Amino acid sequence: MKPEALDWSVENCTIGRAMAILGERWTVVVLREVFNGVRRFDDMRVRTGIPRQVLTNRLAALVEQGVLRREPYREPGARVRHEYRLTPMGFDLWPVLVAVLAWGDRYLADPEGAPLSVRHRDCEEPVRVALRCAAGHEVTEPRDLVPRPGPGACRRVD
Amino acid sequence: MKPEALDWSVENCTIGRAMAILGERWTVVVLREVFNGVRRFDDMRVRTGIPRQVLTNRLAALVEQGVLRREPYREPGARVRHEYRLTPMGFDLWPVLVAVLAWGDRYLADPEGAPLSVRHRDCEEPVRVALRCAAGHEVTEPRDLVPRPGPGACRRVD
Structure with a gap:
């Protein structure tokens, strides 16, 4: 297929x-x-x-x-x-860094744990990335995500 | 300083x-x-x-x-x-890819828009990354994030 x-x-x-x-x-x-x-x-x-x-x-x-x-x-x-x-373009990389950090911490950290923790300034609680759809649903299962052509998608020319 | x-x-x-x-x-x-x-x-x-x-x-x-x-x-x-x-380790890279994609779409897309759209399987609405702290606060301002030493942080030896 x-x-x-x-x-x-x-x-x-x-x-x-x-x-x-x-x-x-x-x-x-x-x-x-x-x-x-x-x-x-x-x-x-x-x-x-x-x-x-x-x-x-x-x-x-x-x-x-x-x-x-x-x-x-x-x-x-x-x-x-x-x-x-x-x-501002640089600041907008925060979610990328937090996502990379979370993945690295989960799979690649030493036994002592993560060397760096990103926290919320107001309450000092750790910050995580979450995936959420525009209808407001939390998306926790990777299989619930599907790639679709976007507005700028172009047909491939062979 | x-x-x-x-x-x-x-x-x-x-x-x-x-x-x-x-x-x-x-x-x-x-x-x-x-x-x-x-x-x-x-x-x-x-x-x-x-x-x-x-x-x-x-x-x-x-x-x-x-x-x-x-x-x-x-x-x-x-x-x-x-x-x-x-x-499973690969699937856990979804948030990284969605975060990279969102940043790329915002700053680097052609005028027609993004070629790829990641959607929620159930409702077909677009999926975004969000940052949220463990106390449940949405973190929308980059300046509200602060890096702190984590459990595995080591003092630097000169």
Whole structure:
């Protein structure tokens, strides 16, 4: 039986486009740092061990793609440097990071548990991702999700 | 001001570990195919244009990491082949894919809109990721999320 998905083009796939930005191990690690409040090049270097040139490239790419922005700061007696902050597009990656974190915690954590916990500022309770449909139903079973062609779906041309 | 995150080790970071699996553009594209019901090597090849050897390697890695499993099938007159199916660990990536998709759709879609829509099987309404804390509050503002050391957090050793 031929899967229905084969009828559709993946040319304009937004998962593909998102992963062209996120799909590199260090990129998400850099984003994790910024979400954690680590915004300066040297601090990121120390924490992550990412080679200097790789980190420079990642940060430049994330700025160019609109996920981070550079903000000048100046320590006393030092030259002006820049720190990296999330743009609104960057902030909207929170659900992606929380979802990746939950999956990693479930399957890949050490016996002691997760090193990081994302919490709600008001009540300090842990935050989780949930799936919910537009009619308000909770979607807890993976099999209750079905992929359908969206408004921008294109028939595949052989 | 020194960010508090700098006190903590990222050695056991589960985002890092998750991205060591997912952090490669083609890997998530392969997963998208399987979630879409495209399970066979040749179909994936046709849809994605991933080079044969790269696709072979990605699939082998995903099987080894426990995200996919191989299941034999046999077309009439042909030799036994394998298709790739999600394990429970793989199915649990749904929230990650839905979150990546939502972000991609918001910032990276063509003017016609998203090519793919994930829907609730029962009512066919679109499904979204939501963030909710354990006390039941909806968390809609990115700034309402705060990262905290988890049970497995380790102090960083300089």
